[in-house]
Amino acid sequence: MAELTTGELMLIEQRVTNASKSAGVAYLLWIFTWPVSGHRFYLGRPGTAILQILSYFVLIGFVWLLIDGFLISGMIRDGQNRERTRLMDYLRAEKDEKAVAAA
Template structure:
């Protein structure tokens, strides 16, 4: 690693000071609102029949449907184990994009797909 290189691959090292500060503030805001897949899976395991993991991810309509149907009599809950991780990534991606857009930061689209 050369002097001046950032140890973090997404760090805005080449930006001017005020722009770097804006990006760092946006990253901090994102860190405070992003969802953790471990928490989502733990909620699925404990209160999955009641849609607890869906409430955590902000899927209020689906959460209420799961609450009143007991997770589709358990079928919906069992199937959700395959979709929780993907839903967490989707929620995090949209939250990050909203934060960056609100601050006027344009991100590399190819990095977002990974």
Template sequence: MSLTTEQQILIEQRLQNEKKSTGVAYLIWFFLGGLGGHRFYLGRTSSGVVMLVLWLVGVATAIIAVGFFLLIPLGIWVVVDAFLIPGMIERVNAEKRKFLKLELAGDLAISQASA
């Protein structure tokens, strides 16, 4: 089904209101990167939980030097994520656009069926 120009504009306007921000993602990454905050913001909950657990266990066991073996890879992961954030945001926003199109198509089908 092809969308009209008005429907495409409506989708883009909703996307502008609901899309994830690169600036916000980088601010969260800067302040809460080791805790996986930026991954929670971008909807990657499972990897955010892994980062949070690595940080908690790493800090708790740093006294006996075991924690450093967890904190060093975590630090590398956080630095690598700085380069991955733009791609993650593009994917999240593309998925949101696809969802909005499907939602609009579903609403149209319901309104046509009831007419």
């Protein structure tokens, strides 16, 4: 597996930063769109957003909503890590293809 150069790693970090969701927007959505779990849709978690909406009917959803206030930063970090891994895998695969083609 090809190792990435410092320049490639910097490019990945720049792309991850550009693609990252805003914590401020996520918290505003959490505050103002809580009935429709807007923050979870924004953070790319539509499945749990729908589950959260449905759980409001049995009151557990309100507890879940409060806990989400503490989880938002972790959800953003998870999204950044997934994007970082995706980009690194893509660049490594691209370098491996070039190495095989050159051989």
